[in-house]
Amino acid sequence: MKKFTISVFTENFIGILNRITIIFTRRGVNINGITASESREDGIYRLTIEVTSTDEQIVQLVNQIERIIDVIKAFYYKDDQVVFQEIALYKLPVSSLDPGLEKVIRQYNARIISAEKDFVVIEMTGHKEDTQELLGILKKFNIMEFARSGRVAVSKPMQTLDQYLQ
């Protein structure tokens, strides 16, 4: 089993996400993370799905995704074939702010993006291992809330979507 990133380019069609996720459900494959956004092309959306799968199964999953009528193209990549990032937000009580915390923030290239009366929100962008590590440390600073996005990824291979549009 290894980690794969699936990039799916779709028409903006109601229910498309459901159609894609039931393919994973049917085979009992857990989606580790998912993000949706627009792509470079107007009106075409891209989904980035991170799954743990096998070399054989990933091909079948991607073929099945691509069979969906409103899916234009689906690709899959191993981790070394994509440049990817995730964003994590950490909410801490104001009382935790001290030089020790500030040092940690600098050390992890994180930053405070919001400071309210009672709490601050720290943001860090990176890979899961790094944001997870910071989470471990911030637990000592009475972290109140944590949220992490799925990955956004662009591929290293120089293929473009254009060739699949007409």
Add this chain to the structure above:
Amino acid sequence: MNDTRIRGAEIVIKSLVAEKVTTLFGYPGGAIMPVYDALYDYIDQVDHVLTRHEQGAIHAAQGFARVSGKVGVCMVTSGPGATNLITGLADALIDSTPLVCITGQVASHLLGTDAFQETDVVGFSMPGTKWNIQVRRVEDIAPAISKGFHIARSGRPGPVLIDITKDAQFALGEFTYAPTFSVRSYKPYPPVNSKMVEKAAELINGAKKPFVLFGQGVLMAKAEEELRAFLEKTGIPAACTLLGSGAFSEDHPLYVGKLGMHGNYAPNILTNQCDVLIAIGMRFDDRVTGDLSRYATQAKVVHLELDPVEINKNVKADAPVLGNCKESLSLLIDQVHPSSHHEWLNEFRQLEQEEKASVVARDLSPTKTGLTMGEVIRYVNEFKDDDAVLVTDVGQHQMIAWRYFDFKNSRTQVTSGGLGTMGFGLPAALGAQLHNPSRQVICVVGDGGIQMTVQELGTIMQTKAPVKIILLNNNYLGMVRQWQQMFFDKRYSFTELENPDFIKIAEAYKIKSSKVEQREDLSEAVADMFLHEGPYFLEVVVAKEDNVFPMVATGCSVDEIRLS
């Protein structure tokens, strides 16, 4: 200025007319009433068949589609009307049957509110459709229907569901209909890769013991002639899958039988002895392959297949030829060398003799008391037309009828293959018959399956569709009982039925009927059935505990096929 706008409901009907739909199977209800009202003005253009249950409507549409090669159409109301389609959708999806199903939906302001007969049909049907859509605006109705027909019939065919809200049906809009020829995100016919065709030809030309397996893909591509030409040029023996029957005449000297769990002895055994396996328009279903890890491991595999998902899904192909098999076969025919394989073909014939001497003799010319299902089919063959259609339900009778029915022409079989839907047979036969009332349609059913959709006798009565129904009654859910006997120590857990008087049921529906219990009456009864012009119901009481052989038991390899 004249207002040329019409109601969405009428746009639905005009769109169907534009798609040259002549027959529509359906059942009215609240949320589809505007369309039924519009239909009232078009009954001279569209023949609507009122079934007795929505499941009957969709199976009838499937039967219609399978014999005609056209898109089957059905129309039902929201809520339970729509959910009653689900089995048929799943069946049509797995057996690649083109359907367009139109469902009424509550008015759009009520969506998501648990309104009366509101259900999330688009959500329910998503895993069971090739494509589905909810239409909430009148201007989207015709484009959705146009796109739906294109998607249903092109590429690997499948069912499409179009859910139309009641307010869109009532709203006024202009009608213009533009047939859909392409959809940006959908490439139904991947181009045939000539390199792969060359590789396939190379493998075939070098083969000593090549073997062709053909499936329904040949029928769907209308590639029957190409298949025959390919086989005759190369002299390769060929066997069919359940749904491929009819794509190549069983009278042909290169035809060597049927594949799979209850297929023939020779093709199952020799699958594991061939050196090149050429699969054409089939998907290596587990009922065909048995234990995959011991399936044709000695052979190089050539796979001609339209759907990329099927390539390497179950069996790895050495030469995967993606694309329409009509096209790839044509290319292949030019590149293969004329050849013959007499010795190899003889191996099939020898094993065939073994099967004939044991199983076939016992099934077709039994000496013991108790009628066999096989001998009923033998008499059917004797009296039927060459292009008669066999429609079966699911179970022992399905396997026996498939094994022994004489398939001479293309599109002569309708059965539920992938899903194994009991209750499919009777309504599917109705649909097949209504496509062409002058073609013989023989519906073979068991006593279990017929009771799942027996209400469609009412539709047969009303339409006078001259279906010849043969009920093979063994008072058991026979296939399950056979498994209980073989694999569950004869613990017949809930498989014996207390049955009604079927003849009285047929009589109640004013369908001419007869019942046979003795061997000496069988021939005449079958002959009489075919002589009758209208629908006919023939009940044959068969041996209670007969089994279907040969059999590749679950988990076994195809060459472990048993004759008893």
